[in-house]
Amino acid sequence: MVHQYKNNGYNILLDVNSGSVHVVDDLIYDMIPYYKEKGLEETVNLLKDKYPEQDIREAAEDLDELIKEGKLYTEDIYENYIHDIVAAKKPVVKALCLHIAHDCNLACRYCFAEEGEYHGRRALMSYEVGKKALDFLIANSGNRRNLEVDFFGGEPLMNWQVVKDLVAYGREQEKIHNKNFRFTLTTNGVLLNDEVQEFVNKEMSNVVLSIDGRKEVHDYMRPFRNGRGSYDLILPKFDKLAESRNQEKYYVRGTFTRNNKDFSNDVLHLADLGFKQISVEPVVGSDEEEYALREEDLPEIFAEYDKLAAEMVKRYHTDKEFNFFHFMLDLTGGPCVAKRLSGCGSGTEYLAVTPWGDLYPCHQFVGEEKYLMGNVDEGLKRTDIRDEFKECNVYSKEKCRNCFAKFYCSGGCAANSYKFHGSINDAYDISCELERKRVECAIMIKAAEAEKDEARNEEK
Numbered sequence: 001m002v003h004q005y006k007n008n009g010y011n012i013l014l015d016v017n018s019g020s021v022h023v024v025d026d027l028i029y030d031m032i033p034y035y036k037e038k039g040l041e042e043t044v045n046l047l048k049d050k051y052p053e054q055d056i057r058e059a060a061e062d063l064d065e066l067i068k069e070g071k072l073y074t075e076d077i078y079e080n081y082i083h084d085i086v087a088a089k090k091p092v093v094k095a096l097c098l099h100i101a102h103d104c105n106l107a108c109r110y111c112f113a114e115e116g117e118y119h120g121r122r123a124l125m126s127y128e129v130g131k132k133a134l135d136f137l138i139a140n141s142g143n144r145r146n147l148e149v150d151f152f153g154g155e156p157l158m159n160w161q162v163v164k165d166l167v168a169y170g171r172e173q174e175k176i177h178n179k180n181f182r183f184t185l186t187t188n189g190v191l192l193n194d195e196v197q198e199f200v201n202k203e204m205s206n207v208v209l210s211i212d213g214r215k216e217v218h219d220y221m222r223p224f225r226n227g228r229g230s231y232d233l234i235l236p237k238f239d240k241l242a243e244s245r246n247q248e249k250y251y252v253r254g255t256f257t258r259n260n261k262d263f264s265n266d267v268l269h270l271a272d273l274g275f276k277q278i279s280v281e282p283v284v285g286s287d288e289e290e291y292a293l294r295e296e297d298l299p300e301i302f303a304e305y306d307k308l309a310a311e312m313v314k315r316y317h318t319d320k321e322f323n324f325f326h327f328m329l330d331l332t333g334g335p336c337v338a339k340r341l342s343g344c345g346s347g348t349e350y351l352a353v354t355p356w357g358d359l360y361p362c363h364q365f366v367g368e369e370k371y372l373m374g375n376v377d378e379g380l381k382r383t384d385i386r387d388e389f390k391e392c393n394v395y396s397k398e399k400c401r402n403c404f405a406k407f408y409c410s411g412g413c414a415a416n417s418y419k420f421h422g423s424i425n426d427a428y429d430i431s432c433e434l435e436r437k438r439v440e441c442a443i444m445i446k447a448a449e450a451e452k453d454e455a456r457n458e459e460k
Helices: 026-047 053-068 079-088 127-139 156-177 194-203 215-221 231-244 264-272 295-315 337-342 383-390 414-421 429-459
Strands: 002-007 010-015 020-023 095-102 146-153 180-187 204-210 250-256 277-282 350-353 358-360
Touching: 002 026, 002 429, 010 026, 010 429, 020 429, 026 053, 079 337, 095 127, 095 156, 127 146, 127 156, 146 156, 156 180, 156 194, 194 204, 194 231, 204 231, 215 231, 231 250, 250 264, 264 277, 264 295, 277 429, 295 429
Parallel strands: 095 146, 095 350, 146 180, 180 204, 204 250, 250 277
Antiparallel strands: 002 010, 010 020, 350 358
16 A cells, blocks of 8 residues: 655655655656556556656656565555464553542543543542552563553642652562553643652653643633633743753643644744643544534644644754654654554553542543443453453554554544444544644655755765
């Protein structure tokens, strides 16, 4: 499968199954739809009124060389052994999302967690439950040494002492069991202070800081319960924390909605404030919600991604350069084959733990009793749910089979699929459209950066 497209002046070919990317001239770009199926002579006949015959034949030699090298028109070799990959995967848990607080001090309009309640009751995780969760992770991690724990909410800083105590417990246990904990924290910043910052910088491998962008956008979507905005309170704290981490190992993470379809301005607002690690993601909501994205919004959103990509190319190798999470693409290494085929590992390698110790496939399934998998006292009881997620991959989803982006999104979010279609083996269509656009932009950025690097090297 070859996906071809034009973006910001580049003619780009993505050979889907090999991952090879080619920036080509107009002639080769126009040959691609015909050459493999129709052969050289028919391709010459189809394009001879547009290009000289000799040029077409010379271009065909270049195409033949790419085909010979396994970089063009390659066949899909993964579907033949996806079942072997699935069968070989051992039930090892490597990451937990600890819902340290089912409570929040903000009232974000788009919150899937219902202000932290998750279809249930407000609660804070006790140290005892958190300790059992870490014990569960260690016991079910097999030979894996590196383990990840994300302190999530609601708002984790509303249960800060337990966060600190659990980190201390984890550090004790990693020495005993030869494990290495990578702790992360997601916070809205309201309770962030110097003591929290010092601890986070010592113990947290990554920090996610929730801010939606421009003040008017953020304050409308992320107010306090009395309606007052939170932007002015959190921005100085986030700026201080990002600088204290040398602009690394954190993200400012926002959500764009139908109210700010011009979200590239929010990304650039954060970049111009000095933040270097930025993620602004599309909201997921049903059509009944006034803020939800709709199919008719897609052209406008696509244009925003193109605008943002062009601006990032412009800022490359300047002091205004920044990373945008959804445009970060590794074209040389990237994730392993199993990860590319099956995604984030929710329900198998990654689980969420509620304040009272229940286990769910991920944070977005919390409260869906159908997907209650067990608890930290008795362990994983619903292995059938784990097996269902284990079998979920890009070949179990009909919408993914012929999609050029399938090895980058790995089939998309299972929770979104369930929310909109009642099955984890489907896909949320708007997310699919946006993912395809982001992949196209990310590849274009790589091509433009390579061109700039080459020009710089020639000048030296």
